[in-house]
Amino acid sequence: QKEVEQDPGPLSVPEGAIVSLNCTYSNSAFQYFMWYRQYSRKGPELLMYTYSSGNKEDGRFTAQVDKSSKYISLFIRDSQPSDSATYLCAMRLSSGGGADGLTFGKGTHLIIQP
């Protein structure tokens, strides 16, 4: 079992819909959670980052973390065609222990239909 599981999609929704993207993880040592957006042939772009369980909102984006269930989500409200991209969840270990780097899900390909 991979440490981080993410449905690769594609996920196709109409413009204006609310999009829900999810990841599950197995390593309880992950303490920091991020969502990246990646357009075709570009580098990943950081969208949201969270530490504690709960919700964090930034404009049309809401990140949700449930550490007890090892489950994270990204919600996109009022989706736009420009939101069409691959969305990657990423996780980082706690600051103790010296290990670092990100562990990624495989990414979900999102298509917003005009």
Add this chain to the structure above:
Amino acid sequence: NAGVTQTPKFQVLKTGQSMTLQCAQDMNHEYMSWYRQDPGMGLRLIHYSVGAGITDQGEVPNGYNVSRSTTEDFPLRLLSAAPSQTSVYFCASSYSLTSVSNYGYTFGSGTRLTVV
């Protein structure tokens, strides 16, 4: 403020050749790391560094070397290129987890490498 700069953007190598992928950041980030991205596999960590002179292996380190002599630069060396190393390579940098509240990594635009 250029962020994370990777060179070259594209490269074709012959099997057995060696090369260095360059990565530089101008954000005074302590941490840096290298990833490869392959279809169906997602991004996987190759090597990382938590400061100048300190490096460690990630998930897929075989065939790659790194060093970190300055805070700004973190080159990735392919010792003897193999077709299995055909991939897109990304470099990324971050503040240390104890220094600031922004703990996301900033990524470069990538190097597309083909080994024939």
